[in-house]
Amino acid sequence: MFSEKGVDATAIEDITERADVGKGTFYRHFGNKEAVVVALSESAVSRLIDSTKPAKPPESLEAALEHLLNAHCAFYKEHAEEFLLLFQGRLLLKLQKEAADVDPSFAGYLKELGQHVAAFAPQPVPDAKIRRLAAALAGYPFLHFALVKPSAAAEEIETVVQPLRRSIVAGLVALLSR
Amino acid sequence: MFSEKGVDATAIEDITERADVGKGTFYRHFGNKEAVVVALSESAVSRLIDSTKPAKPPESLEAALEHLLNAHCAFYKEHAEEFLLLFQGRLLLKLQKEAADVDPSFAGYLKELGQHVAAFAPQPVPDAKIRRLAAALAGYPFLHFALVKPSAAAEEIETVVQPLRRSIVAGLVALLSR
DNA sequence: TTCTTTCTTGACTTTTTGGTCTTTTATGAC
DNA sequence: GTCATAAAAGACCAAAAAGTCAAGAAAGAA
Numbered sequence: 079m080f081s082e083k084g085v086d087a088t089a090i091e092d093i094t095e096r097a098d099v100g101k102g103t104f105y106r107h108f109g110n111k112e113a114v115v116v117a118l119s120e121s122a123v124s125r126l127i128d129s130t131k132p133a134k135p136p137e138s139l140e141a142a143l144e145h146l147l148n149a150h151c152a153f154y155k156e157h158a159e160e161f162l163l164l165f166q167g168r169l170l171l172k173l174q175k176e177a178a179d180v181d182p183s184f185a186g187y188l189k190e191l192g193q194h195v196a197a198f199a200p201q202p203v204p205d206a207k208i209r210r211l212a213a214a215l216a217g218y219p220f221l222h223f224a225l226v227k228p229s230a231a232a233e234e235i236e237t238v239v240q241p242l243r244r245s246i247v248a249g250l251v252a253l254l255s256r
Numbered sequence: 257m258f259s260e261k262g263v264d265a266t267a268i269e270d271i272t273e274r275a276d277v278g279k280g281t282f283y284r285h286f287g288n289k290e291a292v293v294v295a296l297s298e299s300a301v302s303r304l305i306d307s308t309k310p311a312k313p314p315e316s317l318e319a320a321l322e323h324l325l326n327a328h329c330a331f332y333k334e335h336a337e338e339f340l341l342l343f344q345g346r347l348l349l350k351l352q353k354e355a356a357d358v359d360p361s362f363a364g365y366l367k368e369l370g371q372h373v374a375a376f377a378p379q380p381v382p383d384a385k386i387r388r389l390a391a392a393l394a395g396y397p398f399l400h401f402a403l404v405k406p407s408a409a410a411e412e413i414e415t416v417v418q419p420l421r422r423s424i425v426a427g428l429v430a431l432l433s434r
Numbered sequence: 435t436t437c438t439t440t441c442t443t444g445a446c447t448t449t450t451t452g453g454t455c456t457t458t459t460a461t462g463a464c
Numbered sequence: 465g466t467c468a469t470a471a472a473a474g475a476c477c478a479a480a481a482a483g484t485c486a487a488g489a490a491a492g493a494a
Contacts (some may be wrong), residue, residue: 084441086264086389091451091452099455099472111452161347174402175401177299213402219423220348220391220395223352224351224392225388236323241419241422242424244419244420246420250327267481267482268482279444281442283443283482284441288482435473436493436494437492437493437494438491438493439491442488442490443485447482447485448481449480449483450479450480451481452477453476453479454478455476457471458471459470459477460470463468463483464465
């Protein structure tokens with residue numbers, strides 16, 4: 079319902095009606111609507127983090143970044159609504175600004191991203207750069223699926239998307255090693 | 257206020273208080289909150305459209321697309337909050353799906369985009385492709401400003417962003433002339 | 435200045451929503 | 465089968481938000 083009509087526009091009664099439970103039951107599980115959002119976000123973030131875990135450790139920063147981009151794209155493909163719920167609204171803007179007030183579940187995600195690239199960075203990567211990496215990872219799937227249909231043939235996808243991904247990786251490498 | 261705390265979280269009284277007018281005055285101008293959103297969107301869309309008008313007609317589809325990308329990026333840079341208000345939430349998702357229910361002010365924007373590329377297309381471009389062009393234009397600024405700070409030197413921006421823009425243009429050309 | 439018309443105000447009513455609490459129903463131990 | 469404990473339900477209350485309207489202020493014409 080959150081991705082259908084938005085979090086704020088969804089009333090608790092909407093939720094309990096669709097879930098076919100009484101209101102009391104809802105409040106037995108969640109203190110308020112925000113708690114539901116947090117639970118959903120945590121679940122989505124944890125699955126997103128899981129899906130970024132590489133099968134074998136990457137050889138280079140480029141490989142690590144490419145893997146991250148692909149993982150986010152795959153997650154978007156499978157769970158577009160949840161992805162949007164996460165990165166929706168002002169979060170993308172916040173990520174680019176200095177805003178330090180990202181919610182806790184997201185802080186864990188940023189930390190995880192930091193670990194993906196830490197091995198290849200000469201010195202610890204500052205938080206601001208990790209946030210911009212996150213913004214790029216959030217923005218990439220939109221571009222990706224604007225250029226190629228999810229249903230397109232694998233080869234066609236690669237020919238169109240490879241240059242795009244390469245240029246983003248190159249930009250991120252420049253950002254992270256600057 | 258909408259971009260500060262979100263549309264739904266903003267009460268009419270919040271608006272009238274900050275505008276320092278009575279509630280009755282508000283309802284003399286707008287039927288409800290949604291009408292304000294529509295008015296703001298229309299204003300933003302019309303300015304965005306204006307800013308996409310090229311000084312001289314482009315020579316090629318590539319040039320036209322590059323111009324559009326740059327214009328959207330510039331608009332985002334100047335009016336990030338409004339840009340986000342427009343493309344926020346589920347619109348990006350809608351653009352990629354078959355969803356035909358975009359609001360009227362946005363329909364005008366899509367039509368305008370169609371005219372930018374019409375001259376270079378062999379046959380009329382289907383709406384679905386225009387929508388994907390719009391999704392790419394909406395997504396691009398996020399990538400752009402993730403890779404380079406708005407305050408960065410012009411040369412640095414170009415070296416990082418040019419490959420990115422090129423690959424997007426190439427992808428869009430493939431999409432539109434397929 | 436005075437009268438008419440239009441605009442503005444904010445107290446008031448209504449509607450919606452969040453959150454509570456008692457009653458009822460299910461579960462499981464003995 | 466009975467009792468104790470936990471869970472579910474939804475009527476209920478309270479707060480907040482939307483929306484109305486009669487009284488007063490401002491503007492303009494004569």
